[in-house]
Amino acid sequence: MPRDPRFDILFEPVKIGPVTARNRFYQVPHCSGMGYRYPNAEAHLRGMKAEGGWAVVSTQEAEIHPTSDLTPANEARLWDEGDMPALSAVTARIHDHGSLAAIQLVHNGLHVANRFSRMIPLAPSHAVSDSLDPVQARAMDKADIADMRRWYRNAALRARKAGFDIVYLYAGHDMSVLQHFLSRRHNDRSDEYGGSFENRLRLFREIMEDTREAIGDTCALAVRLAVDELMGPAGITSEGEGKDIIAALAELPDLWDVNLSDWSNDSQTARFSEEGYQEPYIRFVKSVTTKPVVGVGRYTSPDSMVRVVRQGVLDFIGAARPSIADPYLPKKIEEGRIDDIRECIGCNICASGDNTNVPMRCTQNPTIGEEWRKGWHPEIIASMPAPEPALIIGGGPAGLEAARALSQRGVDVVLAEGSGEWGGRVARECRLPGLATWGRVRDWRIGQLSTKVNAELYLHSPLSAEDVLQYGIPHVAIATGASWRCDGVGRTHRRPLEFLAEGALVSPDALLAEGAQAVSERGPVVVFDDDSFYMGSVLAELLAKAGRLVTFVTPEPQVSPWSKNTLEQGRVQKRLIDLGVEIIPAMSLAGRTKDRLDLACVYSGKIRSIDCDTLVPVTARLPDETLWRDLKAREADWADAGIKTVVRLGDCLAPGLIAAAVYSGHQYARTYQQQVDSDRVPFLREDIATLQDLPSS
Numbered sequence: 001m002p003r004d005p006r007f008d009i010l011f012e013p014v015k016i017g018p019v020t021a022r023n024r025f026y027q028v029p030h031c032s033g034m035g036y037r038y039p040n041a042e043a044h045l046r047g048m049k050a051e052g053g054w055a056v057v058s059t060q061e062a063e064i065h066p067t068s069d070l071t072p073a074n075e076a077r078l079w080d081e082g083d084m085p086a087l088s089a090v091t092a093r094i095h096d097h098g099s100l101a102a103i104q105l106v107h108n109g110l111h112v113a114n115r116f117s118r119m120i121p122l123a124p125s126h127a128v129s130d131s132l133d134p135v136q137a138r139a140m141d142k143a144d145i146a147d148m149r150r151w152y153r154n155a156a157l158r159a160r161k162a163g164f165d166i167v168y169l170y171a172g173h174d175m176s177v178l179q180h181f182l183s184r185r186h187n188d189r190s191d192e193y194g195g196s197f198e199n200r201l202r203l204f205r206e207i208m209e210d211t212r213e214a215i216g217d218t219c220a221l222a223v224r225l226a227v228d229e230l231m232g233p234a235g236i237t238s239e240g241e242g243k244d245i246i247a248a249l250a251e252l253p254d255l256w257d258v259n260l261s262d263w264s265n266d267s268q269t270a271r272f273s274e275e276g277y278q279e280p281y282i283r284f285v286k287s288v289t290t291k292p293v294v295g296v297g298r299y300t301s302p303d304s305m306v307r308v309v310r311q312g313v314l315d316f317i318g319a320a321r322p323s324i325a326d327p328y329l330p331k332k333i334e335e336g337r338i339d340d341i342r343e344c345i346g347c348n349i350c351a352s353g354d355n356t357n358v359p360m361r362c363t364q365n366p367t368i369g370e371e372w373r374k375g376w377h378p379e380i381i382a383s384m385p386a387p388e389p390a391l392i393i394g395g396g397p398a399g400l401e402a403a404r405a406l407s408q409r410g411v412d413v414v415l416a417e418g419s420g421e422w423g424g425r426v427a428r429e430c431r432l433p434g435l436a437t438w439g440r441v442r443d444w445r446i447g448q449l450s451t452k453v454n455a456e457l458y459l460h461s462p463l464s465a466e467d468v469l470q471y472g473i474p475h476v477a478i479a480t481g482a483s484w485r486c487d488g489v490g491r492t493h494r495r496p497l498e499f500l501a502e503g504a505l506v507s508p509d510a511l512l513a514e515g516a517q518a519v520s521e522r523g524p525v526v527v528f529d530d531d532s533f534y535m536g537s538v539l540a541e542l543l544a545k546a547g548r549l550v551t552f553v554t555p556e557p558q559v560s561p562w563s564k565n566t567l568e569q570g571r572v573q574k575r576l577i578d579l580g581v582e583i584i585p586a587m588s589l590a591g592r593t594k595d596r597l598d599l600a601c602v603y604s605g606k607i608r609s610i611d612c613d614t615l616v617p618v619t620a621r622l623p624d625e626t627l628w629r630d631l632k633a634r635e636a637d638w639a640d641a642g643i644k645t646v647v648r649l650g651d652c653l654a655p656g657l658i659a660a661a662v663y664s665g666h667q668y669a670r671t672y673q674q675q676v677d678s679d680r681v682p683f684l685r686e687d688i689a690t691l692q693d694l695p696s697s
Helices: 005-011 039-051 081-095 142-161 177-182 197-215 241-248 302-310 321-325 329-334 349-355 397-408 425-429 436-449 465-471 498-502 508-518 535-545 569-578 626-633 635-641 658-670
Strands: 014-016 019-021 025-027 056-063 100-106 136-139 166-171 220-228 255-260 293-295 316-319 390-393 413-416 455-458 475-478 482-484 525-529 550-553 582-584 587-592 596-601 607-611 614-618 621-623 645-648
Touching: 005 302, 005 329, 039 056, 039 081, 056 081, 056 166, 081 100, 081 142, 100 142, 142 166, 142 197, 166 177, 166 197, 177 197, 197 220, 197 241, 220 241, 302 316, 316 321, 321 329, 390 397, 390 465, 397 413, 397 436, 397 455, 397 658, 425 436, 425 508, 425 658, 436 455, 436 658, 465 626, 465 635, 475 626, 482 508, 498 587, 508 535, 508 614, 525 535, 535 550, 535 569, 535 614, 550 607, 569 582, 587 607, 626 635, 626 645
Parallel strands: 025 056, 025 316, 056 100, 100 166, 166 220, 220 255, 255 293, 293 316, 390 413, 390 475, 413 455, 475 645, 525 550, 525 614, 550 582
Antiparallel strands: 014 019, 482 621, 587 596, 596 607
16 A cells, blocks of 8 residues: 555655664664663564664663663663674664664763672762662762763764764763753762853763764764753753753754653653653754754654654654554555554553563563564564464453464454453453553454454354354364452452451452442542552542542552552552542551451551441452363363364463563464473573674564
8 A cells, every 4th residue: 555645754864964864763762671681682673673664773771881880770781892792783683674773872870879880880979879779979070070981982982883873872861970960950069060051061062072073974973861850940941951951062963862851751651641742842952953853752643743743843753662562663654554553552561671670571562572582573473374263262452462463374263252342351441541542452453353354253252161162163262351359369468358348349340340330429438459550549540530539558658569660650649649549558458347447557567447438459360261161171072072272361361461461362373283392491592692693684
């Protein structure tokens, strides 16, 4: 299908100093959790972005010296020549597909604890490290500043030697010594590197000039700058020094990459922000520089992309998360396949990988991070020469992805859903406050399946074991999901709490099905959250917005602690506070009457009693495995019925993230009709001592 001419502007080449990007699609620097420890995986991930049409593909931040050691985080490193082979492999993969390779150089200053190198962190002034370690950074003297300039220069020389086309200086997310020198919050020096704006700018300017000299006229120089910290006068603002910095250095770099600080502001989830939410802060940049500008805003709509270019907000459409959800987004726009775009849902499961120091994952794209170790491609799955039919039972995220991927492989698929709508838990959860974009998990897969002649989809089709045996389809996958428990069992309480039944109980499933009306309007509602991620807080928000008096109780020290990994914990807690929800942390359940709930301090055991008319326990889920058990009980009848395999997928196998359910369904399709050796490691592992040769693709 030809490209819609409305989008032609997105495919114009753009010069960045001495190099030219073939279009306006720009994968900005983003962490992958692969970094220096998994160089093959990192190279293949970035190469896939280039293959998908991104004109510029950047690394994650690259530490330039052992005094900038982010261990256990797994970023890129450019400490010395020993780091060159891994980064050269990245540039080779990117160049294979005609894209420009960019590297983001950083010294993290007071943002590190140097746990591996055991060196003292460096900062403009004496300061406590923001790593939560009992470590302080020391104030840099003039010799340290000379060292810092040399380290940046050496790293720039290595970057050029490794084949990078664009070399970044990173001054964003409150994670860079360059930003720390710029900031009045971190810099209280009284010499020529502190005090006035020009003095605080001095080191940044010097390192820019040093880097320009090092990379010569073959590489472009880019600057990544946080133009607003969303802290008002206490921080950098787009109306104050954020604008002043760019105006003062306007023509020195070849490209400005502008965003918000810190990372939680820059990568806000869809629960708290819309597409293009950074535009009010970065709109001024092109008015003070003639150099091209790239910015982000979780853009997935081609129309929005065209708008920001035509309005003069951006020259490049920057993306991290949308490029993870669909590495082929540019090619799909170019080829007129808009409906095939796997749109980012803004859940930040990708960010959780970096924050838990493991390779990233994605709710929408189950192949991310598996490009090398499993050989998975986001668009290509090998057809099967003689596929046998499959019956998928359950139309949630696992069942939909299994059916979609199997049909792509040429398998005749029957997908049966017992209810009257597709999506399973996704259909229910996307109706909760702020989670509407999560419906894209369902919508994209239904859209893809609707074009497949070898996929039959049936709603209102609950199946029994007898039904399955009568159909006699050779391969059966049960993806019937899971249900929330109401007996209190979870992380804190490992055995059922019989006293919970003394008063009214409403399960999360009832709220998901009926909304706030599932809870009586009579009296106080207590949400007990032992799940620690989003569900407890979003149900409390639902009830509070419906006018219920809500108390949020958790054994944890704060609301939804795992949402730190998705960069939204602070916003989650603030939302509940703003809605008037009382928050009681560090408490477990100890007893109950009809209108009271006894809580026990998780540290001391001291009992506290609170009013409670209705209790909503958000603790754990149980797989809906009745059909599985019934079929296993009749396993002796499988062969006569023509059934060869029966497996469980997603939450029916083990409740977890939506991302895990999608991955489960995809993995089933990839290994369909294969004998799996459970004693064998099912993926390649890295040998970081000897980087595997990476031939051109």
